[in-house]
Amino acid sequence: MSYDKEVGLRMNWPMIVYISLVHIVACYSIYNTITRPHYMLTYVWTIILWFISGFGITAGAHRLWSHRSYKARYPLRVLLMIFNSIANQGSVIHWVRDHRLHHLYSDTDKDPHDSQRGFFYSHVGWLLVRKPKRVLDAGRKISLNDLYKDNILLIQHRLCPWWNMLWCFIFPAIVGYYLWDESILNGILLPGVFRYCFVLHATWCVNSVVHQWGPKPYDNKSHTTENGIVAFIALGEGWHNYHHTFDWDYVTAEMGAIKQYNPTKVFIDIMYYLGLAYNLRRAYPKGWEHLKSRNIRKLGGEYHVVEGIYGIPPFCHRTVTYVQGEGGGGGRLLSETQVDNMSTTDEEGL
Incomplete structure (x- = not known):
């Protein structure tokens, strides 16, 4: 650039x-x-x-x-x-x-x-x-x-x-x-x-803030992050790394409002139950499963995903590690950062 x-x-x-x-x-x-x-x-x-x-x-x-x-x-x-x-x-x-x-x-x-x-x-x-x-x-x-x-x-x-x-x-x-x-x-x-x-x-x-500070569990190449403080003041808009990965998702976050503060989701859900909102689009879980499968293919298929949730509700965020081998014991560990930084020549089958 x-x-x-x-x-x-x-x-x-x-x-x-x-x-x-x-x-x-x-x-x-x-x-x-x-x-x-x-x-x-x-x-x-x-x-x-x-x-x-x-x-x-x-x-x-x-x-x-x-x-x-x-x-x-x-x-x-x-x-x-x-x-x-x-x-x-x-x-x-x-x-x-x-x-x-x-x-x-x-x-x-x-x-x-x-x-x-x-x-x-x-x-x-x-x-x-x-x-x-x-x-x-x-x-x-x-x-x-x-x-x-x-x-x-x-x-x-x-x-x-x-x-x-x-x-x-x-x-x-x-x-x-x-x-x-x-x-x-x-x-x-x-x-x-x-x-x-x-x-x-x-x-x-x-x-500004969520393009600077916070984890990037979904797309490390993006400048966007997951930021619970911004999610609080902006009514659920701080889960931005997820949003830029799946921007058609009405929740703009992977998890529900109990784990990830998101009053906007609650508002839209209420409108849905009142019959005023419809055709709510959701990327999770299919979009998230597809993203993990893509990364596994990028790694050659010899890794499996170990997921976790970090933080205290309602300000949790996803953690992702790619572990070499089926058992994961003593195998190589790769973060989302390392997967995204691999050369495009390793992306066979994508």
Whole structure:
């Protein structure tokens, strides 16, 4: 992978001003929370909105519209569009374009938030500069026909950014004001701006943190990892090495929500039992068994797999070792790293 010297890379000043402003206000909201009384329901409402707006990204923009890992009936699509608007991360159509591009060119110079450029760039820096020409050109080739056929998404897309800002900042304040007499200022600051910035960073951590730190049991060549901390703040999106290996899986993790924290899976499952979600796609166990068989063939068939689970529920992750010989006693041990680093000439039969 090579990087050209991007002469004339321009700063995205409107975004710099906007992101700086909302973070300044978010910091002030902390001061305001300490110095001014708030109703307890306002704190509860803030946490609820963390999940609601988070699901708009995880269950909506990501698992439904980016990867089509399940199908949603009309009422659920409307609900997820509103949830996504509360998250206020641009229109679903633009979000999906960038995410599909990310998966197609993950951690290369055509990835919008390429982690090879460093932690800050992949976390937020990519939003503070104009997209490089190579990213723009690649993005124009991403098919979004399925999204433009969805009138629900077109409404949001055409009304952005004001539609999203209304749902993100004003809606939380109105609910608090009318239901438990919270002040408009408190309602805008804590469940509005502060919660908004928190969810922003939760999403950004999926682009940055889990492309830097954590184990890689499924695909060691990928920069993606399994990270329970990010899974917690991003509602189940931290099991990223699995997700990039099996991106059509609606769970985005191998194990269930009891072993791997994944409230988004629970939400989608509830929608399924209510009849609002259907055709839930799952890669496990067939995809996982196929991957292990592929690695055994790569090794020449003389190894067998020893699997384990590391960690405490609900923050477990898979461990994999390839052991030479049937009994495994005294045989050669290979990790997923060593298997993936073998030369392609050893991959007969793939």
